[in-house]
Amino acid sequence: MLIEDALNENCVDKSVELKGWVYRKRNVGGKIFIVLRDSSGIIQCVVDRGVVNEDSWRQAEEITRESSCIVEGVVRREPRAPGGYEVKVTRLKTIGLSAWFPIKGTEGVDYLLDHRHLWIRARKMQAIMKIKHTVLEAGREYFNRNGWWEVTPPILTGSACESGATQFEVNYFGQKAYLSQSAQLYLEALIYSLDRVWSLTPSFRAEKSRTRRHLAEYWHLEAEAAWYGMEDMMKVTEELVSYIVSRVLEEREKELKLLKRDTKILENTLETPYPRIKYDEAIEILQKKGVKISWGEDLGADEERVLTEEFDRPFFITHFPKEIKAFYMKLDPENPNLVLGFDMLAPEGYGEIIGGSVREDDYNVLYKRILEVGLNPKEYEWYLDLRKYGTVPHSGFGLGIERTVMWIAGLDHIRDAIPFPRFRERIYP
Amino acid sequence: MLIEDALNENCVDKSVELKGWVYRKRNVGGKIFIVLRDSSGIIQCVVDRGVVNEDSWRQAEEITRESSCIVEGVVRREPRAPGGYEVKVTRLKTIGLSAWFPIKGTEGVDYLLDHRHLWIRARKMQAIMKIKHTVLEAGREYFNRNGWWEVTPPILTGSACESGATQFEVNYFGQKAYLSQSAQLYLEALIYSLDRVWSLTPSFRAEKSRTRRHLAEYWHLEAEAAWYGMEDMMKVTEELVSYIVSRVLEEREKELKLLKRDTKILENTLETPYPRIKYDEAIEILQKKGVKISWGEDLGADEERVLTEEFDRPFFITHFPKEIKAFYMKLDPENPNLVLGFDMLAPEGYGEIIGGSVREDDYNVLYKRILEVGLNPKEYEWYLDLRKYGTVPHSGFGLGIERTVMWIAGLDHIRDAIPFPRFRERIYP
Numbered sequence: 001m002l003i004e005d006a007l008n009e010n011c012v013d014k015s016v017e018l019k020g021w022v023y024r025k026r027n028v029g030g031k032i033f034i035v036l037r038d039s040s041g042i043i044q045c046v047v048d049r050g051v052v053n054e055d056s057w058r059q060a061e062e063i064t065r066e067s068s069c070i071v072e073g074v075v076r077r078e079p080r081a082p083g084g085y086e087v088k089v090t091r092l093k094t095i096g097l098s099a100w101f102p103i104k105g106t107e108g109v110d111y112l113l114d115h116r117h118l119w120i121r122a123r124k125m126q127a128i129m130k131i132k133h134t135v136l137e138a139g140r141e142y143f144n145r146n147g148w149w150e151v152t153p154p155i156l157t158g159s160a161c162e163s164g165a166t167q168f169e170v171n172y173f174g175q176k177a178y179l180s181q182s183a184q185l186y187l188e189a190l191i192y193s194l195d196r197v198w199s200l201t202p203s204f205r206a207e208k209s210r211t212r213r214h215l216a217e218y219w220h221l222e223a224e225a226a227w228y229g230m231e232d233m234m235k236v237t238e239e240l241v242s243y244i245v246s247r248v249l250e251e252r253e254k255e256l257k258l259l260k261r262d263t264k265i266l267e268n269t270l271e272t273p274y275p276r277i278k279y280d281e282a283i284e285i286l287q288k289k290g291v292k293i294s295w296g297e298d299l300g301a302d303e304e305r306v307l308t309e310e311f312d313r314p315f316f317i318t319h320f321p322k323e324i325k326a327f328y329m330k331l332d333p334e335n336p337n338l339v340l341g342f343d344m345l346a347p348e349g350y351g352e353i354i355g356g357s358v359r360e361d362d363y364n365v366l367y368k369r370i371l372e373v374g375l376n377p378k379e380y381e382w383y384l385d386l387r388k389y390g391t392v393p394h395s396g397f398g399l400g401i402e403r404t405v406m407w408i409a410g411l412d413h414i415r416d417a418i419p420f421p422r423f424r425e426r427i428y429p
Numbered sequence: 430m431l432i433e434d435a436l437n438e439n440c441v442d443k444s445v446e447l448k449g450w451v452y453r454k455r456n457v458g459g460k461i462f463i464v465l466r467d468s469s470g471i472i473q474c475v476v477d478r479g480v481v482n483e484d485s486w487r488q489a490e491e492i493t494r495e496s497s498c499i500v501e502g503v504v505r506r507e508p509r510a511p512g513g514y515e516v517k518v519t520r521l522k523t524i525g526l527s528a529w530f531p532i533k534g535t536e537g538v539d540y541l542l543d544h545r546h547l548w549i550r551a552r553k554m555q556a557i558m559k560i561k562h563t564v565l566e567a568g569r570e571y572f573n574r575n576g577w578w579e580v581t582p583p584i585l586t587g588s589a590c591e592s593g594a595t596q597f598e599v600n601y602f603g604q605k606a607y608l609s610q611s612a613q614l615y616l617e618a619l620i621y622s623l624d625r626v627w628s629l630t631p632s633f634r635a636e637k638s639r640t641r642r643h644l645a646e647y648w649h650l651e652a653e654a655a656w657y658g659m660e661d662m663m664k665v666t667e668e669l670v671s672y673i674v675s676r677v678l679e680e681r682e683k684e685l686k687l688l689k690r691d692t693k694i695l696e697n698t699l700e701t702p703y704p705r706i707k708y709d710e711a712i713e714i715l716q717k718k719g720v721k722i723s724w725g726e727d728l729g730a731d732e733e734r735v736l737t738e739e740f741d742r743p744f745f746i747t748h749f750p751k752e753i754k755a756f757y758m759k760l761d762p763e764n765p766n767l768v769l770g771f772d773m774l775a776p777e778g779y780g781e782i783i784g785g786s787v788r789e790d791d792y793n794v795l796y797k798r799i800l801e802v803g804l805n806p807k808e809y810e811w812y813l814d815l816r817k818y819g820t821v822p823h824s825g826f827g828l829g830i831e832r833t834v835m836w837i838a839g840l841d842h843i844r845d846a847i848p849f850p851r852f853r854e855r856i857y858p
Contacts, residue, residue, distance in 0.1 A: 002624075019656050021621065021819050039578065039624035068655075068819040096790070096820030117618040117811040118818060126622050133579045140569070149468065150562045152830075154849040155584075155631045156597075156646050158856045168585075169600045170608070172645075173635065177856050179599070186849060189546040189858075192450065193555050195431075195468035201631065202584045206602065216601075217585050226497075227448050361525070382546040382858035389547060390450050390495040391525030401581075420583040420615060427587045427606050429618075429811035 004040035007083040011075040016087065018043065018071045021121070022063055022098070032060045034092075035082070036071060039126070044081040045071050047089045056092040066098040066121070113415070117429045120419050127255035128416055131248055132405045138247035139221050139399070140200065142240045148223065149194040153186035155179060155201060159379040166205045168216075179204035182398055184328070185383050187224035188359060191394055192386065196225040200401075210424055212413045213301060213351070215402060217422040224396030230340045230358050233395035234316060237344055237354050238272040240399070241314055245269045248408055261410040265347050268313040274344070275315040282307055282317050298324040304351030311347050318342045327369040330358040342397075346407040353404050356397025363387035433469035436512040440504040445516065447472070447500045450550070451492055451527070461489045463521075464511070465500055468555070473510040474500050476518045485521040495527040495550070542844070546858045549848050556684035557845055560677055561834045567676035568650050568828070569629065571669045577652065578623040582615035584608060584630060588808040595634045597645075608633035611827055613757070614812050616653035617788060620823055621815065625654040629830075639853055641842045642730060642780070644831055646851040653825030659769045659787050662824035663745060666773055666783050667701040669828070670743055674698045677837055690839040694776055697742040703773070704744040711736055711746050727753040733780030740776050747771040756798045759787040771826075775836040782833050785826025792816035 006016045020038035027033075032047040047060040063069060073087035103118055112119045119125060143150070156170060156177045168179040183199045190197045203220040223236065245266050248256070256263055277285070282303075286293050291306055293299075299307070299317070307317070319338045322331060329339035344354035360366040366387055370377045377384065402417035415421040420429065435445045449467035456462075461476040476489040492498060502516035532547055541548045548554060572579070585599060585606045597608040612628045619626045632649040652665065674695050677685070685692055706714070711732075715722050720735055722728075728736070728746070736746070748767045751760060758768035770786035789795040795816055799806045806813065831846035844850040849858065 019821075039622065066819040068821045095822070096816075098819040099817050101818055117814060118621075120619060121622045129580060129619075129623060130578065132581065136579055136581075137569075137573055140566075144566055149559065150565055151558060152561065152565075152631075152648055152847055154646060154847075154851055156633070156851050156856060158858075171598045172856055173637075173853050175854075175856060190549060190558075190848060192547075193468065193550045194558060204585075208602075217583060219581055385546060387525075388528045389530055390497040390527040392448075392497045393524070418581055418583075419619060422583055422585050424602050425604075427585060427601055427604060429587075 002040040003036065003038050003043045006043055006075055006087065007041060007085050008075075011085070012077060013074060015072065015074055015090070018045075018073075018087065019095075020069070020071075022065050022067050022069065025063065025065060032057075034060065034063070034071075034089075036069070036087075037121075037123070042082055042123075044078065044086040045073060045089050045092075046086055047092060052089055052091065056089065059092050059094045060089075062097070063092070063094050064098045064100070066101040066118075067094055068096040068098075069094045113421070113426060114428070116420055123258060125416065125419070127252075127258045128405065128409050128411065129419060130255050131252050131259075131409050132401070132417065134248050134251050135244055135401060135405055135408065136200070136219075138244040139240065139401070140198075141247075142243045143198040143223065148196040148198050148225075149190075151187065151190050151194065151197045151199050153180070153183035153190070153199050153201060166207055168204050168206050181205055182220065183222050184224065184396060184398065187222055187396060188383070188394065189386055191224050191226040191392070192390065195227075196223070198223040203398075208424060211301060213403060213406070215414055215418065215421055215423055216426075218403075218418070219401035220398050221401055222396065222398040224359075224394060226392045226394045228395040229393065230318070230342065230395060233356055233358070233397060234276070234318075234342055234344075235273070237342075237356060237397055237399070238274050238314075241344065241354070241404075242270050242272050244404065245408060256409070259409055261408075265312060266408065268347075271313070274313055275311055277315065277317055278319045279317055279321065279338070280319070285310060296321050296323065301351055304345055305349045308345055308347050308349050308351060311345075314344050314346050314353070316342050316344055325357070327373045327375065328357070328359050328366070330360045331365065346403070348407070348410075350403070350407040352400075353407060354397050354399045356395065358393070358395045361387060361391045361393050363391065431469040432465065432467050432472045435472060435504055435516065436470060436514050437504075440514070441506060442503060444501065444503055444519070447474075447502075447516065448524075449498070449500075451494050451496050451498065454492065454494060461486075463489065463492070463500070463518075465498070465516075466550075466552075471511055471552075473507065473515040474502060474518050474521075475515055476521060481518055481520065485518065488521050488523045489518075491526070492521070492523050493527045493529070495530040495547075496523055497525040497527075498523045542850070542855060543857070545849055552687060554845065554848070556681075556687045557834065557838050557840065558848060559684050560681050560688075560838050561830070561846065563677050563680050564673055564830060564834050564837065565629070565648075567673040568669065568830070569627075570676075571672045572627040572652065577625040577627050577654075578619075580616065580619050580623065580626045580628050582609070582612035582619070582628050582630060595636055597633050597635050610634055611649065612651045613653065613825060613827065616651055616825060617812070617815055617823065620653050620655040620821070621819065624656075625652070627652040632827075637853060640730060642832060642835070644843055644847065644850055644852055647832075647847070648830035649827050650830055651825065651827040653788075653823060655821045655823045657824040658822065659747070659771065659824060662785055662787070662826060663705070663747075663771055663773075664702070666771075666785060666826055666828070667703050667743075670773065670783070670833075671699050671701050673833065674837060685838070688838055690837075694741060695837065697776075700742070703742055704740055705771075706744065706746055707748045708746055708750065708767070709748070714739060725750050725752065730780055733774055734778045737774055737776050737778050737780060740774075743773050743775050743782070745771050745773055754786070756802045756804065757786075757788050757795070759789045760794065775832070777836070777839075779832070779836040781829075782836060783826050783828045785824065787822070787824045790816060790820045790822055792820065
């Protein structure tokens with residue numbers, strides 16, 4: 001039986017057996033109060049010397065924080081206890097006695113990262129992981145309910161998708177290979193078979209800088225569809241984000257509350273469409289607000305944060321200068337200095353959670369773009385083939401799962417959106 | 430509109446617009462027959478010189494195999510056409526004229542792997558990918574419907590889970606890191622927070638041998654649960670496999686038929702429990718059937734194939750000698766030369782699709798086992814910690830997605846269970 005099921009009026013005066021870990025313990029005059037935790041919550045268990053047998057009393061005396069145990073007892077109402085109920089213990093059995101637990105919760109960031117395998121037991125971490133569970137489930141459900149096909153693109157690849165500078169190199173049977181930065185190029189190949197495809201895979205970026213929103217390894221929800229234009233694909237991303245947020249609001253109320261998340265802006269997010277501004281307008285807004293930026297420069301975390309002040313829900317920036325975006329984005333037919341790309345930014349300072357675009361579908365233009373950005377067309381031979389054998393207009397996007405969780409859960413730093421974060425110099429545990 | 434929706438009595442005499450690629454084309458006396466394909470199926474489109482305008486006729490004459498196009502026309506019954514209906518074309522517009530398509534389908538394995546980005550368009554590959562879609566969806570649904578928590582364990586790790594010999598090494602900001610062979614050790618850490626967890630991640634094994642059932646990169650569905658014993662966990666795997674197969678039988682009938690899959694044994698699979706034999710019995714059976722094997726030797730693909738002849742559904746082998754299994758498996762209290770491990774083998778010669786076990790939860794025993802197998806306890810410090818701070822009895826398993834797809838789809842070789850297979854020397858495309 002889970003603790004949350006015992007915290008229930010129907011259980012009052014009933015016998016229960018609970019399995020969990022000691023979250024807190026204190027001795028008060030002949031009684032030992034053990035707060036037990038499991039995946040579902042916490043409950044107060046009262047061991048009364050006058051009630052339990054000698055063996056259970058001795059075990060209650062000896063048991064330490066984070067020990068695992070099995071508790072039998074009777075549920076009763078107790079307004080002062082967390083959740084409003086407690087267990088009057090009839091029997092306590094320690095299963096795994098814990099050594100002195102090395103975490104209080106007040107330690108510094110690096111210490112907690114060194115003890116991450118233990119710190120993930122914290123109620124805050126538990127709540128975030130549950131929110132992530134729902135984000136992942138809802139994201140996939142959106143695609144499956146709408147008739148998209150899930151595919152499994154490769155992680156080990158022979159060439160770069162985004163940028164050679166941030167690639168991790170793998171010794172692949174003596175050859176050089178790289179960890180995927182994005183499944184996009186492979187998803188593009190797959191639309192010729194399945195029309196509309198999506199994947200959820202780890203992506204890797206060897207980012208040298210430590211920031212609040214970069215991980216070296218993150219989960220990437222990507223989609224690609226034949227015959228979809230810019231507006232079609234932006235609509236997909238709006239519906240997707242709105243669906244994810246609605247599911248989290250429905251199913252993770254308890255966890256959002258535990259994290260003290262103000263949900264007003266999340267509720268705004270349910271309503272689509274989201275506002276759209278062009279890169280040109282973004283630059284104007286920034287300049288008006290005193291940010292030093294010129295047309296043609298990329299928007300970093302700082303600029304994005306300033307822009308989010310203008311909106312009370314996610315919003316799009318579109319039509320970027322081609323120089324600051326990837327070679328595969330389709331040039332805007334109305335202004336070939338721009339690309340038909342879009343970013344979706346989360347409000348409240350969070351910034352980019354989705355990047356997408358129409359893809360260049362013309363063989364000659366794409367070939368020229370590859371040369372222009374200094375890449376070797378030979379390495380993109382198979383990708384170019386897709387424009388040679390029945391090319392179609394198509395679009396796609398990628399959503400960063402941890403950035404989305406970070407925003408929805410209202411986290412300060414992306415490291416807590418993943419149980420074992422990987423970034424520069426952090427590979428343990 | 431998708432082709433499968435047009436192949437419908439309700440569409441007869443109605444106008445439709447279809448988007449797709451030219452699957453086949455032939456000219457027969459003033460008429461051009463184009464078989465169009467999309468993700469949902471194929472349909473015959475008849476372009477009649479006397480009906481369409483000059484422009485559409487010219488495009489129909491020029492269009493090549495694998496070109497993308499938009500077809501407008503009227504659906505009519507045609508018993509001789511695939512699916513029983515055809516489209517009488519009123520307008521044809523070529524979108525992406527294809528160069529001469531370099532695949533007929535009769536080429537050799539290596540040629541088709543070199544052209545994998547194009548070969549995935551084949552109807553057989555499409556059918557397999559759709560089956561995989563359903564396998565993935567059903568696998569996750571099983572866990573989510575039963576209250577397990579999805580988690581995202583790391584892919585980049587500092588130490589080995591299974592065997593150092595088959596690890597891929599990554600240059601991680603100048604340090605050595607490895608690609609995960611299994612999420613298990615991390616899932617074990619996570620049960621202390623979430624009780625019952627699962628993950629779906631790519632796993633990597635630098636297998637030097639080329640076999641019909643090994644990939645260097647494959648998808649791994651893994652689960653771990655606190656308080657679960659051997660029989661509890663075997664029951665989970667049975668229910669999981671039965672649920673996956675039931676969903677494929679329900680939703681992928683068309684694809685199984687296209688692959689000419691005999692589904693009798695898949696139907697047997699719906700009924701649980703599956704037969705269980707111990708390793709001892711497996712050796713006896715093999716010896717009786719004339720296979721040269723002694724007690725203590727590991728079962729390879731050949732031995733497994735012989736054993737599958739004895740069963741008409743999946744079955745378990747349990748209680749292996751500890752020498753042939755991983756250090757983390759719990760020793761059998763009734764015979765400490767054996768481990769409480771289990772493999773589930775798919776019938777029809779396919780062999781192992783699941784490996785699982787009870788995990789060693791005693792700090793001292795685990796420490797000793799790590800030394801026994803020649804590993805360095807220092808590298809497993811965080812993993813040993815899990816036995817120090819509130820250890821619990823627990824069990825888990827991993828299911829190979831591609832092996833499961835290979836069996837369910839009845840494939841000869843595992844390479845076709847993944848769109849871009851990775852194995853020794855194969856990294857392109």
